[in-house]
Amino acid sequence: MSKDEILRAARRSTQTKIVPLRHALDERLIPQDEVLDILFLHLNESRIPKSFATSMHPTIAAVQCLAAFANMDLEGDVGRIIDGWPGILKWSAYFFTETGNRRKVALQAVGICWISIMKHQAIVDAMGRSPTSIELATRMWLEEAIEPYNSAGRAPLSTHILMKFLQNSDGETVDRMLGTVGADCNKVAKFAVAKLQTSFGDTPTDPDGVVVHITFLTLLSGAGRAPLLNALLGANVNWVVTKALVEVSVLVNSQESVDAMVAMTYCFGYLHTSLEATDGFTWVSQSVGAGLLQAFCNCSPHFSKLEARDLKMVLEVVGNVVSRFLIYRSVIETVEVEMEKIDSGSLQAKRVGASVAKPVWDAFRALAHERAVLVRLFSTANTQVCDNVQCQKRANRKEFRRCSACLVTFYCSKECQKASWKEGDHKALCILQQRQRMEGKPMDISKRDIAFLQQLVVLESRRHLRYLRERARRDFPDTPYSGLVVCIDYSVLPTALSLKRLEGYEYDCPLDSENFRARNAVVIERARDYPDICTLIETTLERKRGVLALGPSVFSSGNSDAFWEVNLPGKDDRNPQGRAGELGRMYNEIKPYLDADVTFSPIGEMFGRLVYI
Incomplete structure (x- = not known):
């Protein structure tokens, strides 16, 4: 057929003459603007049948016109697509409400059309402004009405489409999506997490599908809607993302494909942010228990292939995020179990030991081992202090x-x-x-974690006694040691250590309940009433959380070396220094794992020295 014959047939016929039209476009026999004229002619909303019982010819033509947008270069036709979008939307809604056998094929054509024209942000913006577009996209996503575009992948087109709407959008887009499901954040969260699980597990891992679903979860998590983020966390998103990472870590070694590397980076990227959400220690324990550390070791031989920014982010997941949570007993115990698995097998330890991650891993491993030793020491004492x-x-x-x-x-x-x-x-x-x-x-932090923290900060303060005295003489020359508060900031690495005056000291954690504020006030008052016996220690945790601890006087001994004597002669158990002696004995037992030099560095260059601010 000639060009004119193809155009005339496609324009006037109610039969299926669109396929030859698209072939002619591919072979550059017909200009694209003339092809678009035909497509929008058949996609005009005036041609939508009044009922499904009417002639099939207009619907067949519309389906073929929608599918004809596949892989079309629309760079010079953005305005025309925007003008023709209302007809596309009306036909899409028509096919979504259809109940016959044609529905599946028709919605597949809808998905192909939408994702093809969404390559241009101006078109996406225009589509999003339509009153029913986000709502229809959400319904198609929840119904999984549109199958994967590429048979090699398992990420439905409906996920791609809704993801496109959420990218570069404002909060209204998220609100419209949630409004479609009656503001049921749990429904959206559970479905999104479940869709990620379809990309791995019982079937061969699909790295492209992992990337799509991780991207979608990232958009939901960063949408600025706390209920939606909480719903995702409640749906165990960090556990599932970590499980996906574990599967991907096998692929990067067995296939060494670019797709697997991209999926690996996306998984680490999500965890880099999400692990610290709300009460981060819960999610860190969850992720470590799901295999985060093993996946890190397995992937480490390929870290050198990453761009500098991505490499920094990946290393920070273990070297910064997980490391900062090694002040919680619950996290330490989980990490210890996983580290034993890694150390008992030669492959993972060998991989990370020969990779660019070795310095970070060695520092993390040493810190985790030190804290695990302290947990055992503090736990085996089984002693109680009279209140x-x-x-x-x-x-x-x-x-x-x-x-x-x-x-x-x-x-x-x-x-x-x-x-x-x-x-x-x-x-x-x-x-x-x-x-x-x-x-x-419930308390934000468990009693076991708080108990360990209170013991840890006392030990940490005494380990840095020499610096604290130097800092006190420099910054507070007119204030006695007993009038100072020790401040330890575990929310940063390296940990920060400083001092404040006890006189006029106030502490207010925005996350604390009224009861906790009242308890803190009582603790502060006790420190003021007994300054020669107690030292107030302010601990800053992640997201401005904090714990106030009362320890035996940090500055009470004559010098730091004398404090750490295994036996303190002349000290009675009823004296606070007897308590200090017990800590000294504990310290002596863990000396092989601690560097007791002048800097009191516990594990070396990366995590050992505290930052003195």
């Missing part, structure tokens, strides 16, 4: 009596309990503890 600040006797917990009201404080005798209630501050603390329990609000 009467004037006593502080230490003995086996079985020898102590527990307050029957709050259940969290212990006393060595009935007399100490009475003294603490009448003369101390336990009455106020006890009431606050009971109120918190009645409100049913």
Whole structure:
């Protein structure tokens, strides 16, 4: 057929004359603008049948016209596409509501058309401004109405389409998407996470599908809607992304394909941000338990192929993010289990040891080992301290009596309990503890994690006693040691150490409940009442969380070396220095894992030295 014959047939016929038209375009027999004239003629909304029972010819022509947009170069026809978009949208909605056998084929053509014209942001913006476009895209996504465009991949076109709308969009787009499902964030989150799982697991891992779904999850997570982010976290998104990374880590070694490398980078990129969301220690433990460290080791031989920015991000997942959470006992214990698996097998340890990740891994491994030793040391002591600040006797917990009201404080005798209630501050603390329990609000940080933190910060303070004294003499020459607060910031690496004045000191964590603020006020007051016995230690955690700890006086010993003597002669267990002696004995046991030089660097260059601010 000649050019004119093809055009006349496609223009006037109600039969299927669109396929020859597209072939003629591919062979450059007909200009694209003339082809678009024919396509938009058949896609005019006036041609939409009133019912599905009417003639099939207009619908067949419309389906073929929609599919004809595949791989079309629209660079010079953006305006025409925008003008013709209303007809495309109306036909798309028509086919979505159809219930017959033609629906599947028709919606496949809809997906091909939409994704083909969405290559230009101006067209995407115009599509998004249409009143029903986002809503229709969301419904097609939830229904999985459009199958993968490329048979080699398993990411549905409907995911690609909705992803295009979310990219470079404002909050209104997300609100419209959520409005389609009745603002049910959990429904959206669970479906998005489940779709990622279809890209790996029971079937061969599809790296392209992983990239598409990770990108979509990234857009949802960064949409600025806290309920949506919380729903994703509740759907165990970090666990599933880590599992995807574990599968991809096998591909990068077995196939060494570019697609697998891209999927690896996207997985690490998502975790780099998401692991620190809300109460990060939960997600870090979850991800490590899902195999994050093993995947890191398996992928490490290929890190050298990454661009500098991507390499920095990937290394930070373990070297910065996970490392900063090695102050929580729950994280430390999970990491220790996974590290034992890696150390027991030669392949993963060998891979990371020969890669560009070796310095980061060695530093992380040393820090994790040190903290694991401390967990065991602090746990095996099984001792309790009398809560009467004037006593502080230490003995086996079985020898102590527990307050029957709050259940969290212990006393060595009935007399100490009475003294603490009448003369101390336990009455106020006890009431606050009971109120918190009645409100049913769980603590952001578990009691086990807080207990370990309180022991860790005391030990950390004494390890850096020499610097603290130098800093005190330099910045607070007129303030006695007993009038200072030790501040340790674990939210950064290297950890930051500084001092503040106890006089006029105020502490306000925006994430703390009213009860926690009241408890902190009592703790601060205790430090002021007993400055020669107690030192207040302010600990900053991730996302401005914080913990206030009271330890035995950090500055009470004559010098830092004397403090660390295994036996402190003349010290009675009822004296706070007896408690210091026990920490000293603990320290002596872990000396093989700590560098007790003048810098008090525990593990060397990367994580050892604290930053003195």
